[in-house]
Amino acid sequence: MLLDDTHDPHLRSWVSSANEAGTDFPLQNLPLGVFETPDGGARAGVAIGDRILDLRACDQAGLFTGSLSDVGVACREARLNALIALGRPALRMLRQQLSGWLREVAIRSRVEPALVPQSGAIMRLPVQIGDYTDFYASLYHATNVGSMFRPDEPLLPNYKHVPIAYHGRTSSIVISGTPIARPSGQTRPDGYSEPVFGPSRRLDFELELGVLVGTGNDLSVPIPIDRAEEHVAGVCLVNDWSARDIQQWEYQPLGPFLSKSFATTISPWMVTLDALEPFRCAPMKRPEGDPDPLAYLVASSAEAARALDVRLEVALASERMRQERQPALVLARSSTRHLYWTVGQMIAHHTSNGCNVRTGDLLASGTVSGPTRDSRGCLLELTWRGTQPLALPTGEKRAFLEDGDEVVFRGRCEKDGFVGIGLGECRGRVMPAGSAAGGA
Amino acid sequence: MLLDDTHDPHLRSWVSSANEAGTDFPLQNLPLGVFETPDGGARAGVAIGDRILDLRACDQAGLFTGSLSDVGVACREARLNALIALGRPALRMLRQQLSGWLREVAIRSRVEPALVPQSGAIMRLPVQIGDYTDFYASLYHATNVGSMFRPDEPLLPNYKHVPIAYHGRTSSIVISGTPIARPSGQTRPDGYSEPVFGPSRRLDFELELGVLVGTGNDLSVPIPIDRAEEHVAGVCLVNDWSARDIQQWEYQPLGPFLSKSFATTISPWMVTLDALEPFRCAPMKRPEGDPDPLAYLVASSAEAARALDVRLEVALASERMRQERQPALVLARSSTRHLYWTVGQMIAHHTSNGCNVRTGDLLASGTVSGPTRDSRGCLLELTWRGTQPLALPTGEKRAFLEDGDEVVFRGRCEKDGFVGIGLGECRGRVMPAGSAAGGA
Numbered sequence: 092m093l094l095d096d097t098h099d100p101h102l103r104s105w106v107s108s109a110n111e112a113g114t115d116f117p118l119q120n121l122p123l124g125v126f127e128t129p130d131g132g133a134r135a136g137v138a139i140g141d142r143i144l145d146l147r148a149c150d151q152a153g154l155f156t157g158s159l160s161d162v163g164v165a166c167r168e169a170r171l172n173a174l175i176a177l178g179r180p181a182l183r184m185l186r187q188q189l190s191g192w193l194r195e196v197a198i199r200s201r202v203e204p205a206l207v208p209q210s211g212a213i214m215r216l217p218v219q220i221g222d223y224t225d226f227y228a229s230l231y232h233a234t235n236v237g238s239m240f241r242p243d244e245p246l247l248p249n250y251k252h253v254p255i256a257y258h259g260r261t262s263s264i265v266i267s268g269t270p271i272a273r274p275s276g277q278t279r280p281d282g283y284s285e286p287v288f289g290p291s292r293r294l295d296f297e298l299e300l301g302v303l304v305g306t307g308n309d310l311s312v313p314i315p316i317d318r319a320e321e322h323v324a325g326v327c328l329v330n331d332w333s334a335r336d337i338q339q340w341e342y343q344p345l346g347p348f349l350s351k352s353f354a355t356t357i358s359p360w361m362v363t364l365d366a367l368e369p370f371r372c373a374p375m376k377r378p379e380g381d382p383d384p385l386a387y388l389v390a391s392s393a394e395a396a397r398a399l400d401v402r403l404e405v406a407l408a409s410e411r412m413r414q415e416r417q418p419a420l421v422l423a424r425s426s427t428r429h430l431y432w433t434v435g436q437m438i439a440h441h442t443s444n445g446c447n448v449r450t451g452d453l454l455a456s457g458t459v460s461g462p463t464r465d466s467r468g469c470l471l472e473l474t475w476r477g478t479q480p481l482a483l484p485t486g487e488k489r490a491f492l493e494d495g496d497e498v499v500f501r502g503r504c505e506k507d508g509f510v511g512i513g514l515g516e517c518r519g520r521v522m523p524a525g526s527a528a529g530g531a
Numbered sequence: 532m533l534l535d536d537t538h539d540p541h542l543r544s545w546v547s548s549a550n551e552a553g554t555d556f557p558l559q560n561l562p563l564g565v566f567e568t569p570d571g572g573a574r575a576g577v578a579i580g581d582r583i584l585d586l587r588a589c590d591q592a593g594l595f596t597g598s599l600s601d602v603g604v605a606c607r608e609a610r611l612n613a614l615i616a617l618g619r620p621a622l623r624m625l626r627q628q629l630s631g632w633l634r635e636v637a638i639r640s641r642v643e644p645a646l647v648p649q650s651g652a653i654m655r656l657p658v659q660i661g662d663y664t665d666f667y668a669s670l671y672h673a674t675n676v677g678s679m680f681r682p683d684e685p686l687l688p689n690y691k692h693v694p695i696a697y698h699g700r701t702s703s704i705v706i707s708g709t710p711i712a713r714p715s716g717q718t719r720p721d722g723y724s725e726p727v728f729g730p731s732r733r734l735d736f737e738l739e740l741g742v743l744v745g746t747g748n749d750l751s752v753p754i755p756i757d758r759a760e761e762h763v764a765g766v767c768l769v770n771d772w773s774a775r776d777i778q779q780w781e782y783q784p785l786g787p788f789l790s791k792s793f794a795t796t797i798s799p800w801m802v803t804l805d806a807l808e809p810f811r812c813a814p815m816k817r818p819e820g821d822p823d824p825l826a827y828l829v830a831s832s833a834e835a836a837r838a839l840d841v842r843l844e845v846a847l848a849s850e851r852m853r854q855e856r857q858p859a860l861v862l863a864r865s866s867t868r869h870l871y872w873t874v875g876q877m878i879a880h881h882t883s884n885g886c887n888v889r890t891g892d893l894l895a896s897g898t899v900s901g902p903t904r905d906s907r908g909c910l911l912e913l914t915w916r917g918t919q920p921l922a923l924p925t926g927e928k929r930a931f932l933e934d935g936d937e938v939v940f941r942g943r944c945e946k947d948g949f950v951g952i953g954l955g956e957c958r959g960r961v962m963p964a965g966s967a968a969g970g971a
Contacts, residue, residue, distance in 0.1 A: 222701050227785060237784075247783050252726050253717055257785035258698035258792070261662050262887045263750055272751040274884035277693055277825065286692050288825045288883075310703055310794070311712040311967045337884070343687050344677075345667060345697035346786020352698070352886040354750070385717065385728045443728075444714035444777065446792040447702045527751045 093368050093394075097121075097190040100510045104193045106206070108140030115360075115503070115513025116140055121189050122360035122515070123171055123325070126212040133169040133215045138360050138515070139193055141209050148205035149192075159188055170219045171361065175305040175324035176450040182305070182324065183365050214359035216266050217327070218303060218451035223259040223355070224441060225299075225331060225455045230375075230431040232460035235472045240339075251381050254388070254432040254440040256457075259331070260352035264453070267328075267358050267517045273494060273524040274353035276337035290524035291334035293477065294492040297458040298405045298468035298500055300427050301329040302434050303361055304452040308442055316388060316439035317395045320364060322448065323434060326401065328358035328500045328517035329455045335471055335491070357453070358500070358517035366512055370504035371397040372428050387443055388436045395435055400428045401514065402503050403459055405468065410495030411485045419499055420483060422473060425459045425466040494523045533808050533834075537561075537630040540950045544633045546646070548580030555800075555943070555953025556580055561629050562765070562800035562955070563611055566652040573609040573655045578800050578955070579633055581649050588645035589632075599628055610659045611801065615745040615764035616890040622745070622764065623805050654799035656706050657767070658743060658891035663699040663795070664881060665739075665771060665895045670815075670871040672900035675912045680779075691821050694828070694872040694880040696897075699771070700792035704893070707768075707798050707957045713934060713964040714793035716777035730964035731774035733917065734932040737898040738845045738908035738940055740867050741769040742874050743801055744892040748882055756828060756879035757835045760804060762888065763874060766841065768798035768940045768957035769895040775911055775931065797893070798940070798957035806952055810944035811837040812868050827883055828876045835875055841867045841954065843899055843942050845908065850935030851925045859939055860923060862913060865899045865906040934963045 096102075097119065103110050104118040116122065116138040126143055127133045136143040146166035149155060155163025162185050165173035175182065192202045227233055230250070237245035249255065265271075273294055279286040305324030308314050314322055331351060338350030374396055383389070390396035403426065406419035432440075437454055448454075458468040467473045470491055474480055477490035492498070498521075502514030536542075537559065543550045544558040556562065556578040566583055567573045576583040586606035589595065595603025602625050605613035615622065632642045667673055670690070677685035689695065705711075713734055719726040745764030748754050754762055771791060778790030814836055823829070830836035843866065846859035872880075877894055888894075898908040907913045910931055914920050917930035932938070938961075942954030 249717075249719075249726075249780055249783065253781050255781070255785055256788050258700055258788065260698055260886060261701075262747075262889050262892070263885075265750070272885055275753075276884045277689075279689075285822065286689075286825065288827055307702075309967060310705070313715075334884070340689055341693050341695070342784070342786075343689065344782070344786070345695055346782075346784070348696050348698070349880070349884040349886065353884040382725065385726065387728055440789070444716045444774070444789040444793040445703075445712055446700060446789065449702050452702070527749060 097186055098369055098509065100508060102190070102194055104139060105196055105199050106140045106142055106193060108142065111140065114140055115515050117510050117512060118190060118193055119510045120362060120366050120512035121186055122362040122366065123217065124359045124361060125170060125215045125217045127215055128207060128212050135166045135171055135174060137189055138209070142206045143209055143212055144189070145205045145207050152201060152205060154201065159184060171217050172219055172451045175303065178306050179321055179364065182363055186363065186365050214266055216264065217359060217361050220261050220264055220451050220453045221449045223261045223264060223453045224256050225259045225457060226432065226437055227255040227457040228430040228432040228437065229458055229460045231429060231462055232458040232468060232472065235460060235467065239476050252385065254437050256441065257346045259355060263352055264355045264357060267356055269356065269519060270522045271332055271354045271519045272522045272526045274334050274337065275524050276334060276349050277340055278336040279340045286340060291336055292491065293335035294521060295333045295335050295470045296405065296492070296498045297331040297333055298403055298423065298425065299329040299331055299459060300401055300403070300456045301327040301357055302454040303327065304448045304450060304454070307449040308447050310447040311445040313445060314438055314442045316390045316435050317392065319435040319438035320395070322438060323364050325361040325363040326367065326514065327361050328502050328514050330356040330498065330500060330517050330519060331455060332356065356517055356519045358515050360515045362512065362514050367399060367504065369506050369509040370400050372400040374398040374433050375429060375431055387439055390435060396433065398428050398430065398433045400426055400504065402426045402505065404501050406499045407489070408497045409483055409485065409487055409493065411487060412483060415485060417484050422481065423465055423467050425461040425468055427456065427459055429461040430456055430459065492521050494521055496521045537626055538809055538949065540948060542630070542634055544579060545636055545639050546580045546582055546633060548582065551580065554580055555955050557950050557952060558630060558633055559950045560802060560806050560952035561626055562802040562806065563657065564799045564801060565610060565655045565657050567655055568647060568652050575606045575611055575614060576647070577629055578649065582646045583649055583652055584629070585645045585647050592641060592645060594641065599624060611657050612659055612891045615743065618746050619761055619804065622803055626803065626805050654706055656704065657799060657801050660701050660704055660891050660893050661889040663701045663704060663893045664696050665699045665897060666872065666877055667695040667897040668870040668872040668877065669898055669900045671869060671902055672898040672908065672912065675900060675907065679916050692825065694877050696881065697786045699795060703792055704795045704797060707796055707959070709796065709959060710962045711772055711794045711959045712962045712966045714774050714777065715964050716774060716789050717780055718776040719780045726780060731776055732931065733775035734961060735773045735775050735910045736845065736932070736938045737771035737773055738843050738863065738865065739769040739771050739899060740841055740843065740896040741767040741797055742894040743767065744888045744890060744894070747889040748887050750887040751885035753885060754878055754882040756830045756875050757832065759875040759878035760835070762878060763804050765801040765803040766807065766954065767801050768942050768954050770796040770938065770940055770957050770959060771895060772796065796957055796959045798955050800955045802952065802954050807839060807944065809946050809949040810840050812840040814838040814873050815869060815871055827879055830875060836873065838870065838873045839867045841942050841944055843867070843940060846939045847929070848937045849923055849925065849927055849933065851927060852923060855925060857924050862921065863905055863907050865901040865908055867896065867899055869901040870896055870899065932961050934961055936961045
């Protein structure tokens with residue numbers, strides 16, 4: 092284990108909200124993000140309880156000294172790219188420093204002026220994303236979706252050998268809270284011989300974990316699996332909104348395109364890999380008879396082979412539920428420990444052909460479905476292609492998303508003997524087709 | 532027609548090489564690019580004959596005045612993004628100004644110091660590319676490839692309705708001349724039940740036209756087809772290098788990924804849409820019985836429905852051919868007038884779901900194959916999946932690319948009554964697997 096004193100469950104912060112049971116942002120978390128307030132532009136910050144520690148203000152107060160001076164310079168940027176490009180050792184050093192500042196009473200008077208209430212801040216995209224890659228790493232998701240579209244052959248022959256992925260759209264990645272306009276597109280409804288153009292009738296969410304690249308590799312120089320996690324800065328939540336009817340008509344032979352590119356929502360706080368250290372777990376046990384992965388996908392140590400146990404949930408609130416003051420209904424709970432491929436395998440595969448990843452690149456897991464019915468990470472699976480609609484507490488039914496529906500993802504890590512940490516939330520409300528609602 | 536005096540075939544430049552027959556860069560072209568010399572960083576320039584007009588130097592010399600002052604400021608950047616973001620009217624104004632400077636003897640003494648020989652400059656990527664989209668717009672290419680893999684159903688039912696495309700990899704886009712390391716990857720050779728990992732044995736080129744976006748659209752606000760070309764800055768050549776054996780094993784169900792993401796080469800000079808004005812043509816006539824496109828893909832004027840007649844060729848020189856001083860062998864000649872979908876249709880489709888395009892985005896056409904055997908734009912088609920190898924003048928055979936092979940694309944526009952213009956060249960040499968050859 093690679094734990095240090097920052098993971099000590101007995102540590103308490105002088106920021107009292109950070110010590111409350113169940114907070115996503117205790118002293119043991121310290122996720123990084125970019126926020127904006129009316130009196131200052133976008134800048135880097137750290138979530139602590141219900142506050143944000145303004146890292147630019149820390150730099151201006153001269154708090155980054157000695158070996159942290161590079162970190163201070165990087166925190167002057169309006170995105171986290173320069174900071175995470177410093178690499179994992181620098182992020183770990185920053186984490187240790189932040190943990191000290193936020194618990195030691197002696198320094199409180201110098202640090203406290205840099206705290207901002209989260210309620211008064213607007214979160215922005217944490218990084219400038221160069222490329223966005225979406226994997227398909229849940230065997231359960233791939234099997235469920237495959238059995239709907241290809242009952243005779245739910246899993247294609249490549250699935251258990253290849254960490255399947257496709258390139259997603261970067262321009263339409265938006266921050267949690269951005270309204271999502273229902274996309275229009277070509278579909279060929281059942282029984283039609285010709286396609287029609289109009290608003291999607293099968294709008295869906297996909298519950299995913301995002302991985303943000305800290306340091307990249309040079310073109311033509313693959314990243315070996317044993318070193319893959321050195322290149323990871325942290326994780327966030329991803330909602331890969333999907334128009335299933337558009338997808339079904341367009342996706343062959345080159346994969347999903349407009350069915351996904353209208354919007355992808357990410358959560359604002361990047362939880363670092365160091366914060367996740369206590370919540371690592373063994374990779375999913377491959378079902379009996381599954382082939383061994385090829386050598387480039389096999390880590391040489393148990394440490395490099397580890398998976399992540401990030402518990403994910405998706406909740407939905409319709410417009411009527413909000414009017415009736417009903418809480419959002421949890422539709423599914425899952426965990427990234429159910430993924431067939433680890434983050435290390437994804438990165439080793441992605442770069443195995445020499446492809447370069449860059450600081451700020453986003454890799455998403457694909458829908459994180461688990462083995463049970465209530466751990467399916469999208470409506471396509473939860474309602475079995477719309478044939479088994481879900482009942483909402485208002486009496487409404489949901490086969491796919493309706494206008495006004497708000498979808499909220501949450502992520503949390505818990506383990507006995509440790510303080511649980513959270514990823515915050517990833518939220519988006521569906522607006523009617525034609526509403527120009529977007530914008531990062 | 533939207534011709535102006537810059538297209539006048541009688542114009543001659545005081546740069547004598549610009550008046551030579553067959554030059555790619557006469558006074559009627561004026562393509563934009565980014566170059567670097569030992570005595571100065573990357574900066575914007577215009578190709579004229581065998582020279583480059585240094586636009587930063589023009590700005591420093593105070594040549595951009597009045598309504599061109601924004602252009603002068605934008606030319607201080609190391610990429611063309613700021614310049615092309617000014618929009619087509621600004622690019623047209625710049626073109627008219629450049630045409631005047633380079634032909635009027637009165638101003639020659641002020642402009643000439645800003646000329647740099649192309650032979651002394653290194654070309655860089657012209658723009659920072661946010662997203663790269665690759666279409667599949669040649670019916671001939673789609674039919675040929677489809678008939679190899681699905682003899683019973685060469686064209687899928689969506690092809691004649693949907694301008695099929697997928698997201699490509701941005702990080703590995705490199706400038707012409709960058710060596711291309713042969714990628715390794717998973718393949719399942721014929722007769723094998725399990726995949727193997729190793730260097731691709733079916734490396735291919737794809738002859739494509741690239742379109743660079745000048746001005747983008749807001750998220751959730753589609754670009755109507757009649758206004759699509761307002762958003763285009765210009766075109767270049769694209770080699771979408773492809774590992775066919777990796778592609779065949781990985782591409783289902785989410786499309787090509789590592790088979791394409793190891794490298795994509797673009798040519799350095801962006802030929803503006805204004806320069807292409809004389810070379811517009813009617814769109815490809817749809818074969819008898821083909822469905823009409825849906826309304827959002829139908830332009831309301833003949834002008835907005837036009838295609839481009841850019842003539843493309845691909846030539847190959849093996850290492851032995853170079854040793855024997857044989858010229859590169861032209862393998863195929865085609866034209867973008869053979870594309871089933873126009874640039875306007877691509878942009879209207881791409882944004883029809885609300886997806887935003889941004890300044891500097893690259894849209895590529897897909898392999899530009901024509902109707903004849905000698906107009907096929909990739910080896911997969913030219914050698915019919917390797918079953919009909921090509922003979923080189925040295926007696927060598929080529930089913931797919933070998934190490935040391937250099938592939939050169941050229942593009943040209945010709946029309947009676949006009950001075951022909953060229954796109955320059957897009958060149959790349961294949962290096963052995965494992966050579967860390969890349970880098971933009």
